[in-house]
Amino acid sequence: MVMKVICVKKTDTLKGNVTIQGSKNTVLPIMAATLLGSGVSVIYNCPMIEDVAVMCQLLECLKAKITMENHTLTIDTRNVQYAALPCSLTSKLRSSVLLLGPMLARWKKVELGVPGGCAIGLRPIDIHLQGFRKMNVDIDVQGDVVTGSTYYLQGGVIQLRFPSVGATENLIMTAVVAKGRTILRGVAKEPEIIELCNYLISMGALIEGVGTDILTIKGTGQLSSCDYCNTYDRIVAGTYLLAAVAIPSDIRLYGIDDIGYMKNIIHIVSDMGINVIKRDNYLSVQSFGKVSGGSFRTGIYPDFPTDLLPILITVLMQAEQVSRIEETIFENRLSIIRELAKLGATFDVLDRVVQTRCNYRLCGNTLVATDLRQGAALVIAGMMSEGKSFVTNTRYIARGYEDIVKDLQKLGANIEYV
Numbered sequence: 001m002v003m004k005v006i007c008v009k010k011t012d013t014l015k016g017n018v019t020i021q022g023s024k025n026t027v028l029p030i031m032a033a034t035l036l037g038s039g040v041s042v043i044y045n046c047p048m049i050e051d052v053a054v055m056c057q058l059l060e061c062l063k064a065k066i067t068m069e070n071h072t073l074t075i076d077t078r079n080v081q082y083a084a085l086p087c088s089l090t091s092k093l094r095s096s097v098l099l100l101g102p103m104l105a106r107w108k109k110v111e112l113g114v115p116g117g118c119a120i121g122l123r124p125i126d127i128h129l130q131g132f133r134k135m136n137v138d139i140d141v142q143g144d145v146v147t148g149s150t151y152y153l154q155g156g157v158i159q160l161r162f163p164s165v166g167a168t169e170n171l172i173m174t175a176v177v178a179k180g181r182t183i184l185r186g187v188a189k190e191p192e193i194i195e196l197c198n199y200l201i202s203m204g205a206l207i208e209g210v211g212t213d214i215l216t217i218k219g220t221g222q223l224s225s226c227d228y229c230n231t232y233d234r235i236v237a238g239t240y241l242l243a244a245v246a247i248p249s250d251i252r253l254y255g256i257d258d259i260g261y262m263k264n265i266i267h268i269v270s271d272m273g274i275n276v277i278k279r280d281n282y283l284s285v286q287s288f289g290k291v292s293g294g295s296f297r298t299g300i301y302p303d304f305p306t307d308l309l310p311i312l313i314t315v316l317m318q319a320e321q322v323s324r325i326e327e328t329i330f331e332n333r334l335s336i337i338r339e340l341a342k343l344g345a346t347f348d349v350l351d352r353v354v355q356t357r358c359n360y361r362l363c364g365n366t367l368v369a370t371d372l373r374q375g376a377a378l379v380i381a382g383m384m385s386e387g388k389s390f391v392t393n394t395r396y397i398a399r400g401y402e403d404i405v406k407d408l409q410k411l412g413a414n415i416e417y418v
C-alpha cells in the first residue's frame with residue numbers, strides 16, 4: 001500500500017457542506033454479530049475504511065462471503081466454517097477481539113491471535129475473559145493466542161469491573177445465544193452498544209434494559225440474519241465540529257439523523273463558542289474561531305469521549321485562556337503533545353493531565369501520525385499553523401476516516417495528498 005502524505009496549509013475559514021460517514025465503532029461489532037445468524041445480512045452506510053477491510057478479511061478466514069459496493073456491505077454466513085484466526089491479521093485490529101463471543105456462540109470454541117489496534121494504552125482483555133468464564137467458557141491467553149472452549153454457554157450474573165465498550169459487546173453477543181438468563185451489570189452505555197442491542201433484537205434476541213447499565217438477556221439459541229442501516233460516525237462529526245471551534249466557520253454537516261448520540265459533544269463545543277443548530281437534514285455550524293478555554297475531562301458515555309481528546313487539546317491552543325484537560329480512560333492519549341511541540345506549542349503535563357498555555361504562534365512542520373485520532377488532530381493542527389505542514393503515517397488516519405482530505409477540501413481547507 002502506498003502511504004500518502006497529507007500536505008495542509010493554514011486555513012483561515014471553513015465554508016461548505018460535508019456528509020458524515022457511517023460509524024466505524026458501530027459497524028465493527030455488527031459485522032462480528034452477523035456470525036450469530038446463518039443467512040445473508042446487508043449493512044447499509046458502511047464506511048469504506050481500513051478497519052472494516054481487516055474485519056472483512058477476518059470473516060473471510062471463516063469462509064463468510066462478502067461484497068462491498070457503494071457503502072453497502074453484504075455478508076453471507078450460510079457456509080461459514082470454523083478456523084483459527086492468525087495473529088498476523090488480528091494484530092491489525094483491536095476489534096478482532098469482538099469475534100471471541102460470536103465464534104464461541106457458533107462453534108463453542110475459539111482460537112484467535114491477540115488483538116492489536118492504536119497505541120493509545122495497554123488495552124488488556126481481562127474483563128472480556130472474566131465474563132466468558134462466568135458463562136462456562138474455559139478461556140485463556142497463552143503467548144499471543146487466546147484459546148477458549150465450552151460444552152455449552154450458560155447464562156449467569158456478571159458484574160463488569162469497568163464499563164468496557166468491547167467487553168460489553170462481546171458478552172451481549174454471547175449471552176443472546178447462551179442457555180438461560182444473563183444479567184450484565186455495570187455495562188457500557190455508548191451509542192454503539194444501543195445500536196448493537198437493537199440489531200440483535202431485530203435478529204430475534206431478547207434483551208431488556210437497552211441504554212441502561214444493567215442488561216437482562218434471555219438466551220434464544222440461534223438468531224436470524226437481518227439487515228442494518230448504520231448510523232453516522234459521532235467521532236468523525238465531532239472532529240469537524242471541533243475544527244470549527246478553532247477556525248472561523250460556516251459549515252453544514254449532513255447525515256446526522258439523530259443528534260441524541262452526540263449531545264455531549266455539541267454541549268461542549270457550544271460552550272467553547274460555536275453555534276450549532278439542527279436543521280431538517282443537516283447540522284448548521286457557525287463560529288468566529290474564538291475559543292473559550294476551560295477545564296475538560298474525558299469519561300465514559302455520556303461524558304466527553306476519549307477519542308476526541310487529541311483534537312480537543314489541539315483546538316484549545318487557539319484559546320486565550322489557559323485550559324486544563326484530563327484523560328481518564330487510556331494511558332497514552334497524550335502522545336499528541338510531542339508532535340504539537342514541533343509546531344512551537346508547549347504544555348504542562350502531569351500524569352494524564354495537560355495544561356495549555358496561551359498565545360501560541362504555531363509554525364508548520366512535518367508531523368507523524370501514531371494513532372487514528374491523534375493523526376486527525378495533527379491535520380487540524382496543520383490547518384491552524386502558519387505555512388505548510390506535512391502529516392506522515394496517514395495509514396493510521398485511514399483506519400477510521402474514509403477520506404479526511406476530501407471532507408476538509410469540501411469545507412474549503414487548504415489540504416491535499418502529496
Ligand code: EPZ
Nearest residue numbers: 025095123124125126127128164165166167307329330372
Ligand atoms: C472502544 O474501544 C472504541 N473502539 C475506542 O475507539 C474507544 O476509545 C473506547 O471504546 C472507549 O470509548 C471501538 O469501539 C472499536 P474499552 P474498546 O474496552 O472497546 C480498559 C477509536 O479511535 N479495559 O471500553 O477497546 C482499557 O484498557 C477507538 O475509534 C480493561 O482494563 O475500549 C481502557 O483503559 C480507539 N480490560 C478502558 O478499559 C478490558 O478487558 C476502556 O476500554 C477491557 C478494557
